Amino acid sequence: MSEAIEKQIGSMVEPLIKEKGLELVDVEYLKEGAHWYLRLYIDKEGGVDMDDCSAISHVVSEMLDQKNPIPQAYMLEVSSPGLERPLKKEEDFVRFRGSMVMVHTTSPFKGFKKFSGNLIGLINDEIVLEYNDEHIAIPYNLVKKAHLALDF
Structure with missing residues (x-):
């Protein structure tokens, strides 16, 4: 279930992220304890900062609220992939x-x-x-x- 949601969310948000001059590196949708988390990892040449993460969080949150593709409550987190960035594509x-x-x-x-x-x-x-x-x-x-x- 979470893999399908990760792919669906990735295809929905990637155009918005590219529009802002950023790259969608990875999407994770997982349950930790009693809570579900949707994590988006973004990057750009030279790295991302808090303003980039905040801007993406805002536009993605609005789009997800409108389309409501995830049935249960979750927390959205947007961050850098870090120094050990995953290689996916x-x-x-x-x-x-x-x-x-x-x-x-x-x-x-x-x-x-x-x-x-x-x-x-x-x-x-x-x-x-x-x-x-x-x-x-x-x-x-x-x-x-x-x-x-x-x-x-």
């Missing part, structure tokens, strides 16, 4: 080429469920990483999540 794998990333798989691949390395790209439905001068090609259909990783 094909464009993310192009934009962050050369960056240190972490990839988590749904089941073991080559004996592991976590991989880190420099992103080569998304090639033939595989996330290709470079680690210790070797290339690792992880099938995209095994990926639970991929995100930027802090490189110390």
